[in-house]
Amino acid sequence: MLESIVFYTLATLIIGFGVLVVTTRNTVHCVLFLVANFLCVAMIYVLLAAEFLAIIQILVYAGGIVVLYLFVVMLVNLQRQPATAPGRRPQARAGFALAAVMLAELSAILVFSASHPASVAAAAPPAPSGMGNTTMVGLLLYSDYLVPFEVASMLLLVAMVGAIILARKDA
Amino acid sequence: MSTFDTTELTLNMGPQHPSTHGVLRVVLRLDGERVVGCDVVIGYLHRGIEKLCEHRDWQQIVLITDRMDYVAAASNNLGYVETVEKLMSLEVPRRARYIRVILAELQRIASHCLWLGTHAMDMGAMTVFLYCFRERELVLDLFEEYCGARLTYNSMRIGGLPLDIPSGWDKKVRAFCDILESKVPEYEELLTHNRIWRDRTKGIGVIGGADAVALGLTGPVLRGSGVPRDVRKDEPYAAYSDFEFDVPVGTAGDTYDRYLVRIEEFHQSVRIIRQALDGLPEGPIVAKVPRLIKPPAGETYHAIESPKGELGYFIVSDGKSNAPYRFRVRPPSFCNLQALPRLVQGHLMSDVVALIGSIDIVLGEVDR
């Protein structure tokens, strides 16, 4: 009972902040709503018994990436708002159409799969494995997914070097 | 290719700013964090002292000289009084000259205490400020006992001193010297070997010996760059020729060396005071001087070593009126301040604060 209350509040918060991110004019407010959105998503992960992922989400996403966005928005945005093109551009209408089609398609899949229960048990509670979520993720990360882990670290290194070179003053 | 919004930014370190030691205005042109250009605006404390003195009787001018470098009033008095005596070729009794040396050296200690306190406070070391002012209070008490004032002493007269030292005063001065000897290591303990202090001062505001002389710098700022120029040694006045003391000289000419030079001057001043107290002769404290002083027509320039540097007086007397025809002062702070735009070149914004403290200026003397 309590879990569904928490879920519904979080869901509405996420959707609400998502819409606000997309619609507000002032970019800094946009970034703030994005942070709030990410924090609510982190709580959703806690509901899904994925604490490690929730903490990583807060640490990396809300604590790192969005701070980066805030820095860039402040350095760049303060002079003036980008010139808003006159009238609804055709692309806006296409955007809404595409989003509507996307939503319709996803809900169709959901409705279809909800009516015929798939082979897998719908909502079997997770087997209470001995180790905590963190240890389980850690073990997986270093056993089955070692190669993607190393590749991800290489990717991050490349991204760091790229970002520094791009943003250098005399570049 | 337009760079970011860090195009050249002019920043106004306004007249009322905590670390400009009075009403100095520095207009900084910054490129991001680095100082590109800096021009100093002075004159906020201009009271027209030189013009004022042309309408004052000779003895009254001593009062006005107190208010020039209000941190070292005794040195100002000494400089003026000696110039007039040189003009009148007056012979000052030995006892008066000895007491004048003691007063000047006490004043140097007090001025250096204030410099060290504010200099360290600007860079975050709050405690040194309180320690220095504790010692400065002792010096002010000594002056108060001698001449009744704590800031504008009016402690000297043309021809000697207004009053003899009160009984027991020399014992108090000796006690003060012992206290100071034990306290200066306390300042050094906090700062000299402190990594953060060294990082903030080593290599900041470097100026070579030749450039310093070319700019007319004097005092600890010049000695920090390795030039052993000290008026007390080169042209001894009052009774400095009777005492032996050495002149601390820096090597690199950066803020750290200027700091070391002034710290060493504490010890030298104490040494001088002790010798002066030991050899204090008996005798009159003022020469035979007519009630109404009328120095013969003529002009003269005489310089002394004030805590900030070479303080010179150029006085022209027309022999008839009882006021100087022309009264000109060569203040050390004014000349040392010239170096600021050169020293600040290429440093960061927070170094400007350290540099202003390092050249130790007092705006009363700069603006006159």
Next chain:
Amino acid sequence: MTSSYLVPLLKIVVILNAVLVSVTFMTLLERKVIAWVQVRLGPMRVGPYGSLQPIADAIKLLLKEDITPARADKWVFTLAPIVAMVPALIGFAVIPFDREASFFGYRVSLFVADINVGLLYLVSITSIGVYGIILAGYASNSKFPLLAGLRASAQLISYEIAITMMLVSIVVMAGTLSMVGIIDAQYNAHVWYMFVQPVAFVILFIGGLAETNRAPFDLPEAEQELTGGYHTEYSGMRFALFFLAEYANMIVVSSVATTLFVGGWLRPFPNVQWLGVLDYVPGWLWFLLKTFVFIYVFLWIRATLPRYRYDQLMRLGWKVLIPLGIANLIVTATLKVLF
């Protein structure tokens, strides 16, 4: 069902009130400690020996006019102090004051939650703390607080990396992320991690100073500097919130240091039996004593050391602390694998 939610709620209420009161009295403690270091008395006027000074400060700040600068982003302007204060307070959820204590017959554990990602939770909370500073800089609608705000947050982020590296080496030692687990590990290992991991201890201390913008690293908000701090435009209660957030952060860092390095509520020689007499002192008292020692050192450092320049500060962070943290991690890991 209610009892399982009542106890944590009570704990939260108690801890929050305790923190807020201790934070206000820390302002007095700081002024007193700095005064004693500087051979003076500190606030003596309000109440006996100045003890009621914090209450006077609080009332003053409450009554002071709360100005919002013209054309400032009002909404963000009011949000910034809150965003600065909240992470500082919610960090206390995982700080373990003591394992067991009995009050009026209830045996209750003196920590709000012992989640198995305790340490990581703390790191992520400090990374959220950066927002308060950036938003304060942005909302003041003038160039200098913005620059100061960006500089302060850049400093926070770079020192956060150093601290995370150091925390990982502690986790390698203790084998668990949960704070209570770390203390048990220290108990079983018969040694405090301060002696086993001196380098990590130094890094946490320096990083902690930098994280809370204090002592040698408080350039962004230094008055003597040209650009005022990021909270120059704030006044009244909002300014007080920033001030209290800084102190709350300081307590969090000190208690983390106590938990990780000096064995939280363990009495000095936990395994030495003949020192059993020390057991009469309750565990949480040891915890408070140790935390107080760390807080005292924070204040002591502020009174003595001069301030770093901004580029030296960042150079220290990137070129000294982070490599040191990584090296410490590598050494700990290899030793752990070998033995």
Next chain:
Amino acid sequence: MPLTPITPYHYLVLSAALFSIGVVGVMVRRNIIIVLMSIELMLNAVNINLATFSYQLHDGAGQVFAMFIIAVAAAEAAVGLGIILAFYRNKETLNIDEMNTMRW
């Protein structure tokens, strides 16, 4: 108020909605930074999906994969913002329509 127990489908609906909001953001808004943020929203929606399936199938793979996505998103944000800075330095504007040349 009988609330049906939360089934994974609730989470999927939520992530679908979030994803479509991201799509709207990308298509409609003209400020590049907002577009990048909407992409972050879409990535988050994908992460929720992964977490849901990992919860439903009791297999950590979903969460591990979500972490890789976060890593990639971090790299993408860093480089993307680097490009935006370089772009802004030349064109003084953030309007996405002007970003139509490969070299400037």
